[in-house]
Amino acid sequence: MVPTPILSEFYYKTCQKLGNEVARIRFISLRTSKILIVELDDKLFQKVDQYARSHGFSRSELFAKAVAQYLELHPSDHITEELNKVYSSESSELHQTLLRMQFSSIEKEEW
Numbered sequence: 001m002v003p004t005p006i007l008s009e010f011y012y013k014t015c016q017k018l019g020n021e022v023a024r025i026r027f028i029s030l031r032t033s034k035i036l037i038v039e040l041d042d043k044l045f046q047k048v049d050q051y052a053r054s055h056g057f058s059r060s061e062l063f064a065k066a067v068a069q070y071l072e073l074h075p076s077d078h079i080t081e082e083l084n085k086v087y088s089s090e091s092s093e094l095h096q097t098l099l100r101m102q103f104s105s106i107e108k109e110e111w
Contacts, residue, residue, distance in 0.1 A: 010026075010027075010030075011023050011027050014026055014027070036063070038063065048062060048063075
C-alpha cells in the first residue's frame with residue numbers, strides 16, 4: 001500500500017523515527033479509521049473555522065453536515081441502485097407498439 005500525498009510526510013517521518021513496520025501499521029490504521037485528513041488552503045481554513053465557531057459546532061461537525069447535505073442534493077448513486085433493483089426483475093425492453101411510435105415520430109433524414 002503506497003501512502004497518499006497528504007499522508008506521505010507522516011509516513012516518511014514515522015519510518016525515520018520508529019521504523020518501517022510501525023509506520024506501515026500506523027498508516028493502515030489511519031487509512032481504515034473514520035478520521036479524514038483534509039488539506040485546505042489558509043483562506044478556506046479560516047472561513048471554515050470562523051463559520052463553525054460562530055454557529056457553535058466543531059470543524060468536524062461542519063464537514064459532516066456539509067457532506068451529508070451534498071450527498072442529499074446529489075443522490076445519483078441512490079438512483080442507480082434503485083434502477084438496478086427494478087431492472088434486475090423487470091425487462092427493460094420497450095413494448096413493440098411504443099417502439100414503432102417512437103421511430104415513426106423521428107423525421108426521416110439522409111445520412
